[in-house]
Amino acid sequence: MGRPSNTEERRQQIVAGLLRVMAERGYEGASVAAIAKAAGLAPGLVHYHFKDKQEILLTLAEQLAARVHERVASRLARVKGGDARAKVDAFLDAFLATGADADPHAVASWVTISAEAIRQPEVRAIYEKVVRTDIAQLEELVAAVTGKRRAPAVAAGLFAAIQGYFVLAASVPGLVPPGSAASTVKRMAAGLLDTAQGSEES
Structure with missing residues (x-):
């Protein structure tokens, strides 16, 4: 089985970031900036990998x-x-x-x-x-x-x-x-x- 692509890894990081933030603050409190921070990524990368x-x-x-x-x-x-x-x-x-x-x-x-x-x-x-x-x-x-x-x-x-x-x-x-x-x-x-x-x- 091949190694996940960089895109897949980034998407997983972002999804995991939402999981952490949403568990603590709910969906409304999960801003893109907070998701990016939890994922250890720049907010621009969140927008690059997901439309919203x-x-x-x-x-x-x-x-x-x-x-x-x-x-x-x-x-x-x-x-x-x-x-x-x-x-x-x-x-x-x-x-x-x-x-x-x-x-x-x-x-x-x-x-x-x-x-x-x-x-x-x-x-x-x-x-x-x-x-x-x-x-x-x-x-x-x-x-x-x-x-x-x-x-x-x-x-x-x-x-x-x-x-x-x-x-x-x-x-x-x-x-x-x-x-x-x-x-x-x-x-x-x-x-x-x-x-x-x-x-x-x-």
Whole structure:
């Protein structure tokens, strides 16, 4: 695999700069000058590689989604055999668990992206595509436990809990005890899966 081009490296620096600044100041507070400073580049280079701040945001949204999808795939690959419940837990862990691959800046930035999705149609298009893909995958995993009829409601509920934890962690630092989100949502999942599975069988 060849070395990334100078242009790719610069674009990655700029996207990483937005990630850092946006996690601390939000999207409105992420000026091009602040992004350039965080990236260690001159502001002119930001304008050279991206037409505007929104283009950087859209690139960041796509990259954050790709990171999470890699994390989900990695966690699912660790599940032995066809343990359907363990796969649901692995999905939840991928989104919420702490560890070497956890990134609080990414969580804070994703919350900001979700807010910008309400205001900007271009951001909404990417955000909606990512969320629909994630929920569809979770729904498929849940359906293997509960059957298809109840899977949409259970998957939507669990995904809403994930997003809620993201908002709390980003908006009110220190409110969510470290490591508690994944264990709590997994307990919620167990209750929902048991109830849904029972209703499918009856």
